[in-house]
Amino acid sequence: MTGAVAIGIDIGGTRLRTAVVAEDGTVLEQRRRPTPAGEADTLLAALEEEVTAVGGDLPVGIGIAGLVTPDGIVRYGPNIGVRDLSVAAGLEERVGRPVTVINDASAAALGEQRVGxxxxxxxxxxxxxxxxxxxxxxxxxxxxxxxxxxxxxxxxxxxxxxxxxxxxxxxxxxxxxxxxxxxxxxxxxxxxxxxxxxxxxxxxxxxxxxxxxxxxxxxxxxxxxxxxxxxxxxxxxxxxxxxxxxxxxxxxxxxxxxxxxxxxxxxxxxxxxxxxxxxxxxxxxxxxxxLGDDAGTVGAALHATARHPATGGGQDGSR
Ligand SMILES: [Zn+2]
Structure with missing residues:
Protein backbone atom coordinates (compact mmCIF):
# COMPACT_ATOMS: atom_id res chain seq x y z
CA MET A 1 0.00 0.00 0.00
CA THR A 2 1.50 3.35 -1.05
CA GLY A 3 2.91 5.33 1.86
CA ALA A 4 2.16 2.67 4.48
CA VAL A 5 4.89 2.31 7.10
CA ALA A 6 3.41 -0.02 9.74
CA ILE A 7 0.40 -1.91 11.01
CA GLY A 8 -0.94 -0.64 14.34
CA ILE A 9 -3.15 -2.84 16.50
CA ASP A 10 -5.02 -1.56 19.57
CA ILE A 11 -6.24 -4.33 21.88
CA GLY A 12 -8.89 -3.01 24.25
CA GLY A 13 -11.14 -4.82 26.70
CA THR A 14 -13.94 -5.17 24.14
CA ARG A 15 -12.57 -4.17 20.72
CA LEU A 16 -9.51 -5.03 18.70
CA ARG A 17 -8.69 -2.38 16.09
CA THR A 18 -6.17 -2.77 13.28
CA ALA A 19 -4.94 0.07 11.08
CA VAL A 20 -2.45 0.46 8.28
CA VAL A 21 -0.70 3.74 9.02
CA ALA A 22 1.36 6.17 6.92
CA GLU A 23 4.39 8.04 8.22
CA ASP A 24 2.31 11.19 8.85
CA GLY A 25 -0.17 9.17 10.93
CA THR A 26 -2.84 8.90 8.24
CA VAL A 27 -4.92 5.74 8.61
CA LEU A 28 -4.95 4.10 5.17
CA GLU A 29 -7.00 1.02 6.04
CA GLN A 30 -8.92 -0.04 9.13
CA ARG A 31 -10.34 -3.27 10.55
CA ARG A 32 -12.30 -3.97 13.72
CA ARG A 33 -13.36 -7.10 15.57
CA PRO A 34 -14.33 -7.99 19.14
CA THR A 35 -11.37 -8.77 21.40
CA PRO A 36 -11.31 -12.56 21.66
CA ALA A 37 -11.92 -13.95 25.13
CA GLY A 38 -10.15 -16.93 26.64
CA GLU A 39 -6.87 -18.63 25.89
CA ALA A 40 -3.60 -16.96 24.92
CA ASP A 41 -3.61 -18.91 21.65
CA THR A 42 -6.98 -17.40 20.74
CA LEU A 43 -5.57 -13.89 21.05
CA LEU A 44 -2.41 -14.70 19.07
CA ALA A 45 -4.48 -16.44 16.38
CA ALA A 46 -6.75 -13.38 16.08
CA LEU A 47 -3.70 -11.09 15.78
CA GLU A 48 -2.21 -13.36 13.11
CA GLU A 49 -5.50 -13.23 11.17
CA GLU A 50 -5.51 -9.43 11.27
CA VAL A 51 -1.91 -9.11 10.09
CA THR A 52 -2.42 -11.72 7.35
CA ALA A 53 -5.62 -9.99 6.19
CA VAL A 54 -3.72 -6.74 5.68
CA GLY A 55 -0.97 -8.54 3.75
CA GLY A 56 2.47 -7.15 2.85
CA ASP A 57 5.42 -7.27 5.21
CA LEU A 58 5.02 -4.10 7.27
CA PRO A 59 6.27 -4.14 10.87
CA VAL A 60 3.57 -4.52 13.51
CA GLY A 61 3.07 -2.31 16.58
CA ILE A 62 0.60 -3.34 19.25
CA GLY A 63 -0.90 -1.30 22.07
CA ILE A 64 -2.59 -3.36 24.79
CA ALA A 65 -4.41 -2.43 27.99
CA GLY A 66 -2.06 -3.88 30.58
CA LEU A 67 1.45 -4.02 31.99
CA VAL A 68 3.91 -4.71 29.18
CA THR A 69 7.65 -5.38 29.56
CA PRO A 70 10.15 -3.77 27.14
CA ASP A 71 10.49 -7.11 25.31
CA GLY A 72 6.76 -7.36 24.63
CA ILE A 73 5.58 -9.70 27.36
CA VAL A 74 2.14 -8.76 28.69
CA ARG A 75 2.56 -9.38 32.43
CA TYR A 76 -1.00 -8.56 33.27
CA GLY A 77 -3.94 -7.52 31.07
CA PRO A 78 -6.91 -7.45 33.44
CA ASN A 79 -9.57 -6.59 30.84
CA ILE A 80 -8.27 -9.07 28.29
CA GLY A 81 -7.65 -11.97 30.64
CA VAL A 82 -3.98 -12.60 29.81
CA ARG A 83 -1.02 -13.06 32.14
CA ASP A 84 2.64 -13.46 31.27
CA LEU A 85 1.89 -13.78 27.58
CA SER A 86 4.77 -13.17 25.18
CA VAL A 87 2.77 -11.31 22.57
CA ALA A 88 5.76 -9.90 20.65
CA ALA A 89 7.71 -13.16 20.30
CA GLY A 90 4.52 -15.24 19.90
CA LEU A 91 3.22 -13.14 17.02
CA GLU A 92 6.66 -12.70 15.42
CA GLU A 93 6.88 -16.47 15.18
CA ARG A 94 3.48 -16.65 13.50
CA VAL A 95 3.86 -13.77 11.01
CA GLY A 96 7.64 -13.66 10.44
CA ARG A 97 8.16 -9.94 10.90
CA PRO A 98 9.07 -7.56 13.75
CA VAL A 99 6.39 -6.97 16.39
CA THR A 100 6.60 -4.36 19.17
CA VAL A 101 4.16 -4.20 22.08
CA ILE A 102 3.50 -1.31 24.46
CA ASN A 103 0.76 -0.24 26.85
CA ASP A 104 -2.26 1.20 24.99
CA ALA A 105 -2.25 4.59 26.71
CA SER A 106 1.50 4.91 26.12
CA ALA A 107 0.79 4.21 22.44
CA ALA A 108 -1.88 6.93 22.45
CA ALA A 109 0.53 9.41 24.08
CA LEU A 110 3.15 8.71 21.42
CA GLY A 111 0.52 9.06 18.67
CA GLU A 112 -0.66 12.42 20.00
CA GLN A 113 2.94 13.63 20.35
CA ARG A 114 3.92 12.62 16.83
CA VAL A 115 0.85 13.50 14.78
CA GLY A 116 -1.91 14.75 17.12
CA LEU A 291 -6.79 11.51 17.59
CA GLY A 292 -9.83 9.88 19.24
CA ASP A 293 -10.23 6.16 18.54
CA ASP A 294 -7.21 6.23 16.21
CA ALA A 295 -4.71 7.28 18.90
CA GLY A 296 -3.85 3.72 19.99
CA THR A 297 -3.40 2.18 16.54
CA VAL A 298 -1.54 5.17 15.12
CA GLY A 299 0.75 5.45 18.16
CA ALA A 300 1.50 1.72 18.18
CA ALA A 301 2.28 1.80 14.45
CA LEU A 302 4.59 4.82 14.79
CA HIS A 303 6.32 3.10 17.72
CA ALA A 304 6.93 0.07 15.49
CA THR A 305 8.40 2.22 12.71
CA ALA A 306 10.73 3.93 15.17
CA ARG A 307 12.00 0.54 16.33
CA HIS A 308 11.90 -1.19 12.95
CA PRO A 309 11.83 1.36 10.14
CA ALA A 310 10.19 -0.07 7.01
CA THR A 311 11.36 2.78 4.80
CA GLY A 312 14.79 3.43 6.22
CA GLY A 313 13.61 6.55 8.08
CA GLY A 314 12.50 7.15 11.63
CA GLN A 315 14.34 7.39 14.90
CA ASP A 316 14.29 5.34 18.02
CA GLY A 317 11.04 6.22 19.77
CA SER A 318 11.49 4.47 23.08
CA ARG A 319 14.07 3.82 25.70
ZN1 LIG B 1 -5.50 2.37 41.25
Whole structure:
Protein backbone atom coordinates (compact mmCIF):
# COMPACT_ATOMS: atom_id res chain seq x y z
CA MET A 1 0.00 0.00 0.00
CA THR A 2 1.50 3.35 -1.05
CA GLY A 3 2.91 5.33 1.86
CA ALA A 4 2.16 2.67 4.48
CA VAL A 5 4.89 2.31 7.10
CA ALA A 6 3.41 -0.02 9.74
CA ILE A 7 0.40 -1.91 11.01
CA GLY A 8 -0.94 -0.64 14.34
CA ILE A 9 -3.15 -2.84 16.50
CA ASP A 10 -5.02 -1.56 19.57
CA ILE A 11 -6.24 -4.33 21.88
CA GLY A 12 -8.89 -3.01 24.25
CA GLY A 13 -11.14 -4.82 26.70
CA THR A 14 -13.94 -5.17 24.14
CA ARG A 15 -12.57 -4.17 20.72
CA LEU A 16 -9.51 -5.03 18.70
CA ARG A 17 -8.69 -2.38 16.09
CA THR A 18 -6.17 -2.77 13.28
CA ALA A 19 -4.94 0.07 11.08
CA VAL A 20 -2.45 0.46 8.28
CA VAL A 21 -0.70 3.74 9.02
CA ALA A 22 1.36 6.17 6.92
CA GLU A 23 4.39 8.04 8.22
CA ASP A 24 2.31 11.19 8.85
CA GLY A 25 -0.17 9.17 10.93
CA THR A 26 -2.84 8.90 8.24
CA VAL A 27 -4.92 5.74 8.61
CA LEU A 28 -4.95 4.10 5.17
CA GLU A 29 -7.00 1.02 6.04
CA GLN A 30 -8.92 -0.04 9.13
CA ARG A 31 -10.34 -3.27 10.55
CA ARG A 32 -12.30 -3.97 13.72
CA ARG A 33 -13.36 -7.10 15.57
CA PRO A 34 -14.33 -7.99 19.14
CA THR A 35 -11.37 -8.77 21.40
CA PRO A 36 -11.31 -12.56 21.66
CA ALA A 37 -11.92 -13.95 25.13
CA GLY A 38 -10.15 -16.93 26.64
CA GLU A 39 -6.87 -18.63 25.89
CA ALA A 40 -3.60 -16.96 24.92
CA ASP A 41 -3.61 -18.91 21.65
CA THR A 42 -6.98 -17.40 20.74
CA LEU A 43 -5.57 -13.89 21.05
CA LEU A 44 -2.41 -14.70 19.07
CA ALA A 45 -4.48 -16.44 16.38
CA ALA A 46 -6.75 -13.38 16.08
CA LEU A 47 -3.70 -11.09 15.78
CA GLU A 48 -2.21 -13.36 13.11
CA GLU A 49 -5.50 -13.23 11.17
CA GLU A 50 -5.51 -9.43 11.27
CA VAL A 51 -1.91 -9.11 10.09
CA THR A 52 -2.42 -11.72 7.35
CA ALA A 53 -5.62 -9.99 6.19
CA VAL A 54 -3.72 -6.74 5.68
CA GLY A 55 -0.97 -8.54 3.75
CA GLY A 56 2.47 -7.15 2.85
CA ASP A 57 5.42 -7.27 5.21
CA LEU A 58 5.02 -4.10 7.27
CA PRO A 59 6.27 -4.14 10.87
CA VAL A 60 3.57 -4.52 13.51
CA GLY A 61 3.07 -2.31 16.58
CA ILE A 62 0.60 -3.34 19.25
CA GLY A 63 -0.90 -1.30 22.07
CA ILE A 64 -2.59 -3.36 24.79
CA ALA A 65 -4.41 -2.43 27.99
CA GLY A 66 -2.06 -3.88 30.58
CA LEU A 67 1.45 -4.02 31.99
CA VAL A 68 3.91 -4.71 29.18
CA THR A 69 7.65 -5.38 29.56
CA PRO A 70 10.15 -3.77 27.14
CA ASP A 71 10.49 -7.11 25.31
CA GLY A 72 6.76 -7.36 24.63
CA ILE A 73 5.58 -9.70 27.36
CA VAL A 74 2.14 -8.76 28.69
CA ARG A 75 2.56 -9.38 32.43
CA TYR A 76 -1.00 -8.56 33.27
CA GLY A 77 -3.94 -7.52 31.07
CA PRO A 78 -6.91 -7.45 33.44
CA ASN A 79 -9.57 -6.59 30.84
CA ILE A 80 -8.27 -9.07 28.29
CA GLY A 81 -7.65 -11.97 30.64
CA VAL A 82 -3.98 -12.60 29.81
CA ARG A 83 -1.02 -13.06 32.14
CA ASP A 84 2.64 -13.46 31.27
CA LEU A 85 1.89 -13.78 27.58
CA SER A 86 4.77 -13.17 25.18
CA VAL A 87 2.77 -11.31 22.57
CA ALA A 88 5.76 -9.90 20.65
CA ALA A 89 7.71 -13.16 20.30
CA GLY A 90 4.52 -15.24 19.90
CA LEU A 91 3.22 -13.14 17.02
CA GLU A 92 6.66 -12.70 15.42
CA GLU A 93 6.88 -16.47 15.18
CA ARG A 94 3.48 -16.65 13.50
CA VAL A 95 3.86 -13.77 11.01
CA GLY A 96 7.64 -13.66 10.44
CA ARG A 97 8.16 -9.94 10.90
CA PRO A 98 9.07 -7.56 13.75
CA VAL A 99 6.39 -6.97 16.39
CA THR A 100 6.60 -4.36 19.17
CA VAL A 101 4.16 -4.20 22.08
CA ILE A 102 3.50 -1.31 24.46
CA ASN A 103 0.76 -0.24 26.85
CA ASP A 104 -2.26 1.20 24.99
CA ALA A 105 -2.25 4.59 26.71
CA SER A 106 1.50 4.91 26.12
CA ALA A 107 0.79 4.21 22.44
CA ALA A 108 -1.88 6.93 22.45
CA ALA A 109 0.53 9.41 24.08
CA LEU A 110 3.15 8.71 21.42
CA GLY A 111 0.52 9.06 18.67
CA GLU A 112 -0.66 12.42 20.00
CA GLN A 113 2.94 13.63 20.35
CA ARG A 114 3.92 12.62 16.83
CA VAL A 115 0.85 13.50 14.78
CA GLY A 116 -1.91 14.75 17.12
CA UNK A 117 -2.54 17.50 19.65
CA UNK A 118 1.09 17.40 20.83
CA UNK A 119 2.78 17.65 17.44
CA UNK A 120 5.97 19.68 17.85
CA UNK A 121 5.96 19.29 21.63
CA UNK A 122 8.77 17.12 23.04
CA UNK A 123 7.47 16.85 26.61
CA UNK A 124 3.87 15.88 27.26
CA UNK A 125 1.70 13.63 29.36
CA UNK A 126 -1.63 12.09 28.39
CA UNK A 127 -4.39 10.92 30.70
CA UNK A 128 -6.94 8.64 29.02
CA UNK A 129 -10.41 8.68 30.58
CA UNK A 130 -12.67 5.73 29.83
CA UNK A 131 -13.59 2.49 31.57
CA UNK A 132 -10.39 3.09 33.55
CA UNK A 133 -7.85 5.89 33.57
CA UNK A 134 -4.62 5.27 31.67
CA UNK A 135 -1.60 7.41 31.04
CA UNK A 136 1.44 7.93 28.88
CA UNK A 137 4.52 10.13 29.14
CA UNK A 138 6.74 11.48 26.36
CA UNK A 139 9.91 13.25 27.53
CA UNK A 140 12.59 14.70 25.24
CA UNK A 141 10.55 13.34 22.32
CA UNK A 142 10.80 9.76 23.57
CA UNK A 143 8.18 7.54 25.12
CA UNK A 144 8.97 6.93 28.78
CA UNK A 145 8.88 3.17 29.32
CA UNK A 146 10.60 2.75 32.69
CA UNK A 147 12.82 0.01 34.08
CA UNK A 148 10.19 -2.72 33.86
CA UNK A 149 8.10 -1.17 31.07
CA UNK A 150 5.43 0.03 33.47
CA UNK A 151 5.97 3.82 33.47
CA UNK A 152 3.13 6.23 32.84
CA UNK A 153 0.31 4.62 34.85
CA UNK A 154 -1.05 8.07 35.68
CA UNK A 155 -4.48 6.72 36.57
CA UNK A 156 -2.97 5.20 39.69
CA UNK A 157 -1.43 8.35 41.09
CA UNK A 158 -2.95 8.47 44.56
CA UNK A 159 -4.79 11.75 45.10
CA UNK A 160 -6.43 10.87 48.42
CA UNK A 161 -4.81 8.41 50.80
CA UNK A 162 -7.56 6.09 52.07
CA UNK A 163 -9.99 7.47 49.49
CA UNK A 164 -12.38 5.65 47.16
CA UNK A 165 -11.42 2.05 46.31
CA UNK A 166 -9.70 1.58 42.95
CA UNK A 167 -9.97 -1.61 40.84
CA UNK A 168 -6.16 -1.92 41.21
CA UNK A 169 -6.56 -2.73 44.91
CA UNK A 170 -5.37 0.63 46.26
CA UNK A 171 -7.53 3.46 47.53
CA UNK A 172 -7.72 7.04 46.32
CA UNK A 173 -6.21 6.65 42.81
CA UNK A 174 -7.17 9.11 40.05
CA UNK A 175 -9.00 6.20 38.40
CA UNK A 176 -11.23 5.82 41.46
CA UNK A 177 -12.53 9.37 40.84
CA UNK A 178 -12.40 9.88 37.09
CA UNK A 179 -13.20 6.55 35.36
CA UNK A 180 -16.70 6.13 33.90
CA UNK A 181 -17.93 3.87 36.70
CA UNK A 182 -16.44 6.18 39.33
CA UNK A 183 -18.36 9.15 37.91
CA UNK A 184 -21.61 7.23 38.47
CA UNK A 185 -20.69 6.50 42.09
CA UNK A 186 -19.73 10.11 42.81
CA UNK A 187 -23.07 11.21 41.31
CA UNK A 188 -24.96 8.81 43.58
CA UNK A 189 -23.20 10.33 46.61
CA UNK A 190 -24.10 13.86 45.49
CA UNK A 191 -27.78 12.84 45.12
CA UNK A 192 -27.85 11.31 48.60
CA UNK A 193 -26.17 14.37 50.13
CA UNK A 194 -28.76 16.84 48.85
CA UNK A 195 -32.50 16.98 48.11
CA UNK A 196 -32.17 19.31 45.14
CA UNK A 197 -33.94 18.20 41.96
CA UNK A 198 -31.95 16.33 39.31
CA UNK A 199 -32.91 14.32 36.23
CA UNK A 200 -30.49 11.67 37.56
CA UNK A 201 -32.96 10.81 40.37
CA UNK A 202 -35.33 9.23 37.81
CA UNK A 203 -32.73 6.80 36.48
CA UNK A 204 -32.53 3.18 37.68
CA UNK A 205 -28.72 3.18 37.35
CA UNK A 206 -26.33 6.13 37.06
CA UNK A 207 -23.17 5.78 35.00
CA UNK A 208 -20.70 8.20 33.41
CA UNK A 209 -22.63 8.68 30.14
CA UNK A 210 -25.87 9.37 32.11
CA UNK A 211 -24.08 12.07 34.12
CA UNK A 212 -22.60 13.77 31.04
CA UNK A 213 -25.99 13.69 29.26
CA UNK A 214 -27.64 15.29 32.30
CA UNK A 215 -24.87 17.92 32.46
CA UNK A 216 -25.46 18.75 28.79
CA UNK A 217 -29.19 19.22 29.58
CA UNK A 218 -28.24 21.77 32.24
CA UNK A 219 -28.59 19.55 35.32
CA UNK A 220 -26.82 21.37 38.16
CA UNK A 221 -25.91 18.31 40.21
CA UNK A 222 -24.49 16.53 37.15
CA UNK A 223 -22.34 19.57 36.39
CA UNK A 224 -21.11 19.69 39.99
CA UNK A 225 -20.22 15.99 39.82
CA UNK A 226 -18.15 16.50 36.67
CA UNK A 227 -16.47 19.54 38.23
CA UNK A 228 -15.53 17.34 41.20
CA UNK A 229 -14.16 14.71 38.79
CA UNK A 230 -12.16 17.48 37.10
CA UNK A 231 -10.79 18.65 40.44
CA UNK A 232 -9.53 15.17 41.37
CA UNK A 233 -7.99 14.83 37.93
CA UNK A 234 -6.34 18.25 38.46
CA UNK A 235 -4.86 17.10 41.78
CA UNK A 236 -3.29 14.15 39.95
CA UNK A 237 -2.10 16.40 37.13
CA UNK A 238 -0.39 18.69 39.66
CA UNK A 239 1.70 15.82 41.05
CA UNK A 240 2.49 14.68 37.55
CA UNK A 241 3.57 18.18 36.48
CA UNK A 242 5.62 18.64 39.66
CA UNK A 243 7.42 15.37 38.89
CA UNK A 244 7.90 15.65 35.12
CA UNK A 245 7.45 19.31 34.08
CA UNK A 246 5.69 18.61 30.75
CA UNK A 247 4.95 21.46 28.34
CA UNK A 248 1.48 20.07 27.67
CA UNK A 249 -1.08 17.90 29.47
CA UNK A 250 -3.55 16.08 27.22
CA UNK A 251 -6.82 14.45 28.19
CA UNK A 252 -7.99 11.70 25.84
CA UNK A 253 -9.93 8.43 25.91
CA UNK A 254 -13.56 7.62 25.22
CA UNK A 255 -15.10 9.88 27.88
CA UNK A 256 -12.79 12.91 27.57
CA UNK A 257 -14.75 15.01 25.12
CA UNK A 258 -18.06 14.54 26.94
CA UNK A 259 -16.78 15.54 30.39
CA UNK A 260 -14.41 18.28 29.18
CA UNK A 261 -16.71 21.35 29.25
CA UNK A 262 -17.50 20.78 32.95
CA UNK A 263 -14.40 18.95 34.19
CA UNK A 264 -11.44 20.66 32.50
CA UNK A 265 -11.94 24.18 33.96
CA UNK A 266 -11.88 22.55 37.41
CA UNK A 267 -8.83 20.48 36.46
CA UNK A 268 -6.93 23.58 35.35
CA UNK A 269 -7.78 25.42 38.55
CA UNK A 270 -6.92 22.47 40.83
CA UNK A 271 -3.64 21.75 39.04
CA UNK A 272 -2.49 25.39 38.98
CA UNK A 273 -3.22 25.79 42.69
CA UNK A 274 -0.93 22.88 43.58
CA UNK A 275 2.12 23.51 41.38
CA UNK A 276 5.43 24.05 43.06
CA UNK A 277 6.44 27.72 42.71
CA UNK A 278 3.03 28.51 41.22
CA UNK A 279 3.52 32.27 41.57
CA UNK A 280 6.67 32.13 39.47
CA UNK A 281 5.69 29.89 36.58
CA UNK A 282 2.97 29.35 33.99
CA UNK A 283 1.16 26.02 34.33
CA UNK A 284 1.23 23.84 31.22
CA UNK A 285 -1.98 23.94 29.16
CA UNK A 286 -4.47 21.12 29.85
CA UNK A 287 -6.15 20.34 26.55
CA UNK A 288 -8.16 17.64 24.79
CA UNK A 289 -6.34 15.03 22.71
CA UNK A 290 -7.43 14.97 19.06
CA LEU A 291 -6.79 11.51 17.59
CA GLY A 292 -9.83 9.88 19.24
CA ASP A 293 -10.23 6.16 18.54
CA ASP A 294 -7.21 6.23 16.21
CA ALA A 295 -4.71 7.28 18.90
CA GLY A 296 -3.85 3.72 19.99
CA THR A 297 -3.40 2.18 16.54
CA VAL A 298 -1.54 5.17 15.12
CA GLY A 299 0.75 5.45 18.16
CA ALA A 300 1.50 1.72 18.18
CA ALA A 301 2.28 1.80 14.45
CA LEU A 302 4.59 4.82 14.79
CA HIS A 303 6.32 3.10 17.72
CA ALA A 304 6.93 0.07 15.49
CA THR A 305 8.40 2.22 12.71
CA ALA A 306 10.73 3.93 15.17
CA ARG A 307 12.00 0.54 16.33
CA HIS A 308 11.90 -1.19 12.95
CA PRO A 309 11.83 1.36 10.14
CA ALA A 310 10.19 -0.07 7.01
CA THR A 311 11.36 2.78 4.80
CA GLY A 312 14.79 3.43 6.22
CA GLY A 313 13.61 6.55 8.08
CA GLY A 314 12.50 7.15 11.63
CA GLN A 315 14.34 7.39 14.90
CA ASP A 316 14.29 5.34 18.02
CA GLY A 317 11.04 6.22 19.77
CA SER A 318 11.49 4.47 23.08
CA ARG A 319 14.07 3.82 25.70
ZN1 LIG B 1 -5.50 2.37 41.25
Missing amino acids: AGRGCDDLVLFTIGTGVGGGVVLDGRLLVGAGGFAGELGHLIVEEGGRPCPCGNHGCVEAYAAGSAIGRIATDHLVASDRPSVLRKLPTIDGPAVTRAAEEGDEIAREVLAEVGTWLGVGIASCVNALDPALVLIGGGAARAIAPYALPASREAAAARLLGRRFRTPPPIELAV
